[in-house]
Amino acid sequence: MVKNESNNLEQPEMIFSVGEYIEAVNLFLKKFKAKITGEITEVKTYPSGHCYFSIKDKGDNSVLNCIMWKYDYRICGVELVEGLEVILNGEGQVYTATGKFSFVAKTVELKGEGALQKAYEQLKKKLDDEGLFAPERKRLLPEYPQNIGVITSKQGAVIHDLLTNLGKFGFKIKMVDSRVEGQEAVADLLAGVKTFRHKDIDVLVIMRGGGSLESLQAFNNEALVRSISDFPCPVMAAIGHDKDVPLLAMAADYMCSTPTAAANTINKSWEMAPLKISQCQRIIVDWFNDFFNQYKKYESQLNNYFLRIEQVIASQKKFLDATWQKIASAFVFNLKELTQKLYFIAQNVKAQDPRNNLALGYCLARKNGQLVKTVDALRSGDDFSLQMADGIVKATTRADL
Secondary structure, three states: EEEOOOOEEEOOOOOOHHHHHHHHHHHHHHOOOOEEEEEEEEEEEOOOOOEEEEOOOOOOOEEEEEOHHHHHHHHHHHOOOOOEEEEEEEEEEOOOHHHHHHEEEEEEEEOOOOHHHHHHHHHHHHHHHHOOOOHOOOOOOOOOOOEEEEOOOOOOOOOHHHHOOOOOOOOOEEEEEEEOOOOHHHHHEEEEEEHHHHHOOEEEEEEOOOOOOOOOOHHHHHHHHHHHHOOOOOOEEEEEEOOOHHHHHOOOOEEEEHHHHHHHHHHHHHHHHHHHHHHHHHHHHHHHHHHHHHHHHHHHHHHHHHHHHHHHHHHHHHHHHHHHHHHHHHHHHHHHHHHHHOOOOOOOOHHOHHHHHHHHOOOOEEEOOOEEOOHHHHHOOOOOEEOOOOOEEEEEEOOOO
């Protein structure tokens, strides 16, 4: 029992099981995050993708076993090899099954400006050879963008500069808050890009203020550069820099030096809209003027055609009237002449009518309806008729004539 001198009360001493103690230690270590620098030794990457290595203190040769899990190693952008000086960011952990202490690294970055510059140049050449910076890959902003995705830190003046300089064109801005400093920002930036990959946006803007090559390491990360190179909509990078352009900016569709420049680029099509509307109005007015001019031209041509048709109809009517007059006159003349001829014929027929002689005492003899011209045509007992001026007499022969 332990005697408590402050209150003279005795309290039982805490006794842990091995597992409980390791768990308690790990809880404490999880809160004790640290950055450690050293030289890489004994690197081994397993088929699972996890990387196990050690770092050595160059001063007293102290050695620390380290682990980097698969995802963190994949996105860190640094290939761990023996002899490489690095800075690790992470926390300690005691493995329950063996009691072995290891440092679990979340991020790794190269130590020293020379190493950073060398890695930058190597990755730049690799990505350039693959065509990720080629001009023909660059995509144009859609006309009149409205939905804007923004990845940056909500702290600082960067987001304020963008929002202040965006015009009042009804922009709908969606923002993902992300760290933008150092290697620790890579995971945040990748998560932001992944979030916006499934959002309805017209352009993605990734921003931060200026900085040195070391502070901009996250924007020279291979995984991040590749994630924006195949992003579904145009990407705009507004990342300040001293002399070396961040690789993310080189792979983006638009590279702006400041958030203000990014805002001006997004505003551009909207600012040109009134001029385009005016141009469209002129085009529409000119089109209608041309249409009405053509209409008047066709109307004049049609009027001329109708006038000519009226003239042709009038001429044809005049011709038909004259022709009809000639036909009518000819018909009347011919009818009159024919009437006279018929009259003369009728008079002649009348004059030659045998019945005219009957009045003089002549008669016409007929047998069986046939005219009897000689006495030889009659025999004794034949019935015949005699047509006289005032009637017909029936007769019969008594003897042969």
